[in-house]
Amino acid sequence: MIALAYQGGVLATRSYMDEASLQAETALRLAVSALGGHLGRYEPLPALISDHEGIETLITQPGDPRLREEANVYLKSINSLLGSSDIYVMTLDGDTIAASNYDGSASFVGQNFSYRPYFKDAAKGRQSRFYALGTTSSKRGYYFASPILIGTVIKGVIVFKVDIDTIEASWRGGEYKIFVSDPEGIIFMTGSAEWLYSGILPLTPQRRARTEASRRYSDANLTALPVERGTSGNHALMTVREGSDRREYLVLSQYVPEADWTVNVLLDTRSVRTQARTIVAAGILLLCLAGLAVAILLQRRARLSERMQMQKEAQNELEHRVEARTADLARVNRRIEREIAEKRLTEQQLRQTQADLIQAGKLAGLGQMSAALSHELNQPLAAAKTYADSAAVLIDRNRTEEARDNIRRISALIDRMASISRHLRNFARKPNEELAAVPIDEAIRDTAEIVAARLAAADAHLELDLGETPPIVRAGPVRLQQVLVNVISNAADAIEGLDDRRIRVSARREGGRVAIIVRDHGPGVSPSIAERIFDPFFTTKGVGKGLGLGLSISYNIIKDFGGSLSVSNHPDGGAVFRIDLDAMATISEAAE
Structure with missing residues (x-):
């Protein structure tokens, strides 16, 4: 098994x-192509720029300040247009006479770069390439140099520097580590900043001397990267020590002769070796599982007949239980249906009883007001009798205009009695109304006519504050009047015989609701009474003065409207009944 696992590991790796x-x-191919494509598009540009008339004129008259200024401005505009790093012009002695960064803090103007290999090659008439760290700008770049020809004579050198940071940025954070090394093995471009200017080859004195002669890396600190090389079959491996960590990489490299550098792609082998170990472990596990499956299969066959017999017995038992349970459920369903029917009948009786209680409460209120209302009707009847007798006398005396005035007064008194009778009849009728838009001012005006006799008997004064635009609520007009009659009548009972006999009724809109507040100046409501005041048959009045249903019925009516009825004590004394109902914008809104 061990030998099989080892051989499998080798093959999998x-x-x-x-x-x-x-x-x-x-x-690797993509990285080389990207580098070649990025740099190749700039290669012909130095020669093209050197043919510019201003550059050719400047190189023949390098001391002319005006020509230098014009060349500086031209090179800066070209550099900005092409997105390059720097463009500069040098005479054959290596002095820079014009540069795109002439106005920067690290201007090349006045600098001498005769030591650079790209200058030496271009001064000899060759197109030159070079990559290095700038000695003035301290910025890495790739240099293209071209001779400036006047006719067939070389008069100077123009250099085009390309920024390589954008390419390097695309290598960061990827699956692969990509870097570019020079012929001395020094890393010049890399997606890992900690490897920059490190040598993957031993930094011998000869390599250091050649590097310092070209000043390729200026004053950068060159260090040796701790590397151990090896192979795995036909693949090159490189192990890098980073502190206490050792990482093995699969290495693929390609030399680029035109740039004189080597592009390297490193792939961490941990995932490869982990996959190999995983596949070996999976293979061994699979073999073990296969053996276990065979054992389980044999055992299952031995127990199969026993389990089939047990399942058959269990199925028979289950069928018997299902039949018994079905019969139980049928009995329960029949009982539930009977209970539902009884509940519906009870609910119908409850609704009828509630309607009867509401009507009884209204009739009880009418009975309490009957004495006062008879006085209210007797007054206009007596006045009408007097006016009628007086009119007969006036007619006998031919004073027809005065007699006609008496008759008009009699007609007005009859209208008043008819209005009182109509409101009482509507109030006494059993309501069968749907909820609608009810203007508060109309409801309170009709209510005031109904309770006028009760207020007069208690010598109470009704104050109204309905705002500039009285609100409209969603309710039943007759039932709302019944609630208002009950609440205002209770207020009249509370203040009867007191010094301050004012009852204030106000209404205001609060968002989507309307609050109707009835406040008296009586003794208020004690906490023990407030808890039970809306209970049926609860009353604080004497025997024969109330059934205790008025506020209970009112509470349920307001609840049916989707509102609320509550009671509290005012800080300055007296009870406050508050009715909250849904507000409506217009009368027509109820029909929509």
Whole structure:
């Protein structure tokens, strides 16, 4: 088993290494193509710019300040247009006479770069390339240099520097570590900033001397990257020590002769080796599972007949229980149906009883007001009798105009009695109304006519504050009047015989609700009474003066409207009944 696991590990590692190598090779080709494409588009530009008339004139008259200024401005505009790093012009002695960064803090103007290989090659008439760290700008870049020809004579050198940071930024955070090394093995471009200017080859004195002669990396600190090289089959491996951590990488490299550098792609082999170990472990586990499956299969076959017999017995038992349970459920359903029918009948009786209680409460209120109302009707009857007798006398005396005035007065008194009778008849009728838009001012005006006799008997004064625009509520007009009659009548009872016999009725809109507040100046409501004041048959009046149903019925009526009825004590004394109902904008809103 151990030998099988080892051999399987070797084969799996080789397979995953081959697959990873193909992926890394694709990444390498893409990196080389991206570098070549980015730099290749700038290569012909130095020669094109050197043919500009202003550049050719400047190189023949390098001391002319005006020509220098014009060349500086031109190079800056070209540099901004092309998105390059820097463009500058040098005479054959290496002095820079014009540069795109002439107005910057690290201007190249006046600097001498005759030591650079790209200058030496261009001064000899060759197109030159070079990558290095700028000695003045301290910024890495790739340099393209071209001779400036006047006719066939070389008069100077123009240099085009390209920024490589954008390419390097695209390498960060990827699956692969990508870097570019020079012929001395020093890393010049990398997606890992900690590897920059590190050598993957030993930094021998000869390599350091060649690097310092070209001043390729200026004053950068060159260090050796702790590297150990190895192989796995046909694949090159590189182990890098980073502190206490050691990481092994699969290495693929490609030398780029025109740029004289080597592009390297590194792939961490931990995932490869983990996959290989996983597949080996999975294979061993699969073998173990296969053996276990065979054992389980044999055991299951031995128990299959026993389980089938047990299942048959259990099925028979289950069918018997289902039949018994079905019969129980049928009996329960029949009982529930009977209970539902009884509940519906009870609810109908309850609604009828509630309607009868409401009517009884209204009739009880009418009975209490009957004495006062008879006085209210007797007054206009007596006055009408007097006016009628007087009219007969006036007619006998031919004073027809005065007699006609008496008759008009009699007609007005009859209208008044008819109004009182109509309100009492409507109030006494059993309501069968749907909820509608009810103007508060109309409801309170009709209520005032009904309770006028009761207020007069108590010598109470009704104050109204309905605002500039009285609100409209969603309610039943007759039932709302019944509630208002009950509440105002109770207020009249509370203040009868007191010094302050004012009853204030106000209404105001609060958002989507309307609050109707009835306040008296009586003794208020004690906490013990407030808890039971809306209970049926609860009353504080003497025997024969009330059934105790008025406020209970009123509470349920307001609840049917979707509102609330509550009682509290005013800080300055007296009871406050508050009715909250849904507000409506207009009368027509109820029909929509």
